[in-house]
Amino acid sequence: MMINKGRLQWQCRRALLELDLVFKRFLERDFDRLDDGQLVALEELLRLEDHDLWAIVNGSKPSRNAREGAIVALLRAP
């Protein structure tokens, strides 16, 4: 399966500033190092609605699976 990284990068633009800021740091720091499996997990995460995504990223809701949890950990890392 081919994942277009440019497309994923654009889809990190969200409706909520909180998410934009978290994804900005992630794109600068982590994005280029993701393997194919992580890119798939990111793609699934980005399909969430913004409030649900923010709830998972801010820790008020749990990640849905371990693969997603690993991406969320990167997003949350200071």
Added chain:
Amino acid sequence: MSVVKRTFDAVIVGAGGAGLRAALQLSEAGMKTAVLTKVFPTRSHTVAAQGGVAASLGNSTEDNWHWHMYDTVKGSDWLGDQDAIEFMCRKANEVVVELEHYGMPFDRTDNGKIYQRPFGGHSQNYGQTPVSRSCAAADRTGHAMLHALYQRNVRANTQFFVEWMALDLIRDSEGNVLGVTALEMETGEICIFHCKATIFATGGAGRIYHSSTNAFINTGDGVGMAARAGIPLEDMEFWQFHPTGVAGAGVLITEGVRGEGGILRNGSGERFMERYAPNLKDLASRDVVSRAMTTEINEGRGCGPDKDYVLLDITHLAPETIMKRLPGIHEIAMQFAGVDPIKEPIPVVPTCHYQMGGIPTNYKGQVVVPKDGNPNAPVAGFYAAGECACASVHGANRLGTNSLLDLLVFGKSAGETVVEDFNSGNLSLRPLPSDAADVSLARLARLESQTGGESVFDVGLEMRRTMQKHAGVFRFDALLKEGVARIKEVAERAKTTEIKDKSKVWNTARIEALELDNLIEVARATIVSAEARKESRGAHVRDDAPDTAEFPNGRNDAEWLKHTLWYSEGDRLDYKPVNLKPMNEDTKPIGLAKRTY
């Protein structure tokens, strides 16, 4: 570069609340309608609206549109046009009930009616007592609204062009609007959308400020496009600020933090609000707190290496209180300020939230410009609604919950006007000039060939910092004058930005360069208009226009009860009268008075 042409009856730019509401009107009337949007519709910034939508349904407390109209005119500090405000307040119940029928999950009262809650600035009986006027869907009103409208549009066969960015407005030699050029991000192709009607619903441009609550997509694309195409921008000096955004990030810290006992401190640790508001202190109204914070920073009493923020201190509260009553704030401080608020105070600054000005329209959603002595002559084929437009219902200051109402009422109204014009044969597909795409192609060619230029980020940062310092929530004549010169310099630098990545497909750097062109137009409009307006009114507060007996709140109606019109070419300013006459003869105008609460 070859340019593909697509033909529609109408094109709508933007798929937030206003764009979706307008699109629905057109598609349900059988018009072939294209909606262009940078992001998937339900990821538009309307999602961030939590407060609700105002309508005088009277489900919880007695209410009527006259009271709502009074509150809105007063909130606008009398700069709002009373015909448009009357129109909006009268239409509110209709558009909210419609939305309910589209499946919007409003909160309910025990007897099944839409539940309504009170909100700042909304009152019963012309300012007497608070009223419950806001209709909400939990804390996800904007999100639920977008979903209801999007589903309805899918049913009506609206054609969405998702991840497309509109670039420039196309006008013919007579000034008629014929459509837009747009960039498809997936292919990098440029396309002309040729149509009979063009509706802009592109939202605000809050990203012109360094500290902004707005998402990154809010780059004022429609406002910038209109300005470049010679359309004036109205009342761009008026921006709503919130006092406590996290410094450097913009994320809001709710007023509830100060309600729980949070204290604002300056660089020497002083609780400075005691000097500005001895009684209410940190709980004084938003504008008073914002001005005090700005004064502390401007007079060198800020915090940090650049002394450019103040501190919000809750370290004296019990950790259990913080974790129990303010859990979201703990997370926000940790994530965006890098501090644990239990141990350290949070850096905060007044933060830009909402754009009151925009593309001038009438209450029908038609874009209007001065022509042949008429200050409000419609531009054939061009319409606008929502935050990008200025109808003008918010005037100098917007009331909470009136923005979601604005986008529903004027989205629908713009749509209705287009459908009427379409059905009566007043709209035609005018011939495209041969150079229709030239401006856009030249902008892209410039980016492709540019070498030795500054980065888009650096120039954008300079713009945001300059706007924050020189045209923020509290304004000073010398700072504004200096700011005008600086923003003009930044605008020159923006003409030679360079992007390293020249690829065509999914090139975010290229999109950001094109967005900066739009932001720069808005920044120039804002600071030039603000420098010129020598009074205080609503959100535009000048140090040299204080509250006096002659000029209550610093407002000078004799000279400044008028709308600003800024033209991009030569930064030219013009003015037009405020419409103090309601839409219907039977409706009593709201007479001028001092705005006090």
